Amino acid sequence: FSPWTDPDAVPLIRFENVTKKYGDFTAIDNLTLNIYEREFFALLGPSGCGKTTLMRMVAGFEEPTSGKVLLAGKDLVGVPPYRRAVNMMFQSYALFPHMSVADNIAFGLKQANMPKAERDERVKEMLKLVKLDKFGGRKPHQLSGGQRQRVALARSLALKPKVLLLDEPLGALDKKLREETQFELTDLQVTLGMTFLIVTHDQEEAMTVADRIAVMDHGKIIQVATPGEIYEQPVSRYVADFIGDVNIIPAKVETAGGNAIKLKSPWSESPIEVSTNVSAANGSDAWLALRPEKVGISLQPPAPGTANVLAGEVWDIGYLGDLSIYRVKLPSGDIVKAQIANSTRLVERPITWEDKVWLSWAPEQAVLLTS
Numbered sequence: 001f002s003p004w005t006d007p008d009a010v011p012l013i014r015f016e017n018v019t020k021k022y023g024d025f026t027a028i029d030n031l032t033l034n035i036y037e038r039e040f041f042a043l044l045g046p047s048g049c050g051k052t053t054l055m056r057m058v059a060g061f062e063e064p065t066s067g068k069v070l071l072a073g074k075d076l077v078g079v080p081p082y083r084r085a086v087n088m089m090f091q092s093y094a095l096f097p098h099m100s101v102a103d104n105i106a107f108g109l110k111q112a113n114m115p116k117a118e119r120d121e122r123v124k125e126m127l128k129l130v131k132l133d134k135f136g137g138r139k140p141h142q143l144s145g146g147q148r149q150r151v152a153l154a155r156s157l158a159l160k161p162k163v164l165l166l167d168e169p170l171g172a173l174d175k176k177l178r179e180e181t182q183f184e185l186t187d188l189q190v191t192l193g194m195t196f197l198i199v200t201h202d203q204e205e206a207m208t209v210a211d212r213i214a215v216m217d218h219g220k221i222i223q224v225a226t227p228g229e230i231y232e233q234p235v236s237r238y239v240a241d242f243i244g245d246v247n248i249i250p251a252k253v254e255t256a257g258g259n260a261i262k263l264k265s266p267w268s269e270s271p272i273e274v275s276t277n278v279s280a281a282n283g284s285d286a287w288l289a290l291r292p293e294k295v296g297i298s299l300q301p302p303a304p305g306t307a308n309v310l311a312g313e314v315w316d317i318g319y320l321g322d323l324s325i326y327r328v329k330l331p332s333g334d335i336v337k338a339q340i341a342n343s344t345r346l347v348e349r350p351i352t353w354e355d356k357v358w359l360s361w362a363p364e365q366a367v368l369l370t371s
């Protein structure tokens with residue numbers, strides 16, 4: 001499922017050169033983005049980057065200062081929120097405390113003048129969908145946090161909107177419930193064949209639920225791609241650092257040619273080599289993004305002249321059960337992290353604190369970044 005790769009696909013939601021200003025402050029900066037039908041799309045970025053503003057423009061709670069927001073090809077500017085085929089679920093579920101679960105779900109249907117019989121049928125369908133068949137008669141305070149969250153979800157889906165907007169929907173749940181609910185959300189989205197747009201500042205959440213992620217910074221989109229692409233091929237230090245754990249190694253390009261680039265790093269005596277299709281000029285500054293799980297660690301020095309080696313001393317070991325994180329201090333004082341699965345049988349003796357170690361990686365395991 002990847003409609004974004006089809007040049008003829010019509011986006012369900014399109015932001016076209018959208019700018020949003022609050023006084024002198026530019027919250028969204030000439031942004032263009034397409035979201036397709038049946039996509040689970042995540043807007044990800046630090047607090048204040050403009051995610052919520054973007055989502056609120058789809059809902060109709062904000063209008064762009066300039067540019068267009070299109071739904072199925074139609075400009076939404078000027079269309080009031082209740083006339084848009086979208087619905088928004090908020091972090092604070094905002095259930096009516098005095099109403100039963102069923103009445104909460106029926107609320108929007110009643111406002112839309114759906115006849116009673118049809119309404120009852122829809123409420124039943126929604127309760128079943130979120131696996132709360134037997135809970136229709138309860139009041140919100142008689143439910144767990146996770147169940148309340150599901151009622152809110154059922155309520156926002158009841159009118160069968162084209163797009164469900166989720167604003168940090170799982171923020172109030174504890175970690176375990178949050179993870180479970182993430183899978184429930186993706187199941188639901190696939191079952192319903194709907195388009196979900198989620199705002200989150202939690203990169204793991206975005207990676208788990210989304211088909212594609214837009215990483216934002218200061219009102220701009222820095223990268224739009226699948227979770228795998230964002231993790232494996234970040235376009236800048238900002239994205240690499242925002243998604244997952246990473247070592248950013250400074251370097252200077254020595255010889256660029258073809259897709260093998262040779263560099264020199266102030267962190268290493270050894271030559272640095274990277275296979276990449278990123279172009280970089282000789283003499284320019286660059287960085288390697290190297291994920292800790294791609295770094296090998298050894299007690300033995302490699303043969304002189306071997307590329308991609310950093311020498312240092314084990315500063316700290318974090319034991320995480322399935323894996324361990326070795327924090328290695330280089331002579332320069334910089335720290336590089338290597339993550340080793342604890343099921344890996346070390347050929348040498350176990351590595352411990354203050355050991356002198358050599359870190360290494362293959363040329364295709366680091367990503368070359370020029371910004």
Ligand code: ATP
Binds near residue numbers: 022045054201
């Ligand atoms: P968070 O994760 O904290 O919700 P966000 O990425 O969703 O952040 P937005 O809520 O979209 O960020 O806000 C983007 C920027 O616009 C922020 O700097 C915010 O202060 C500013 N902003 C949002 N709404 C208004 C408003 N009504 N008036 C003035 N500034 C605003």
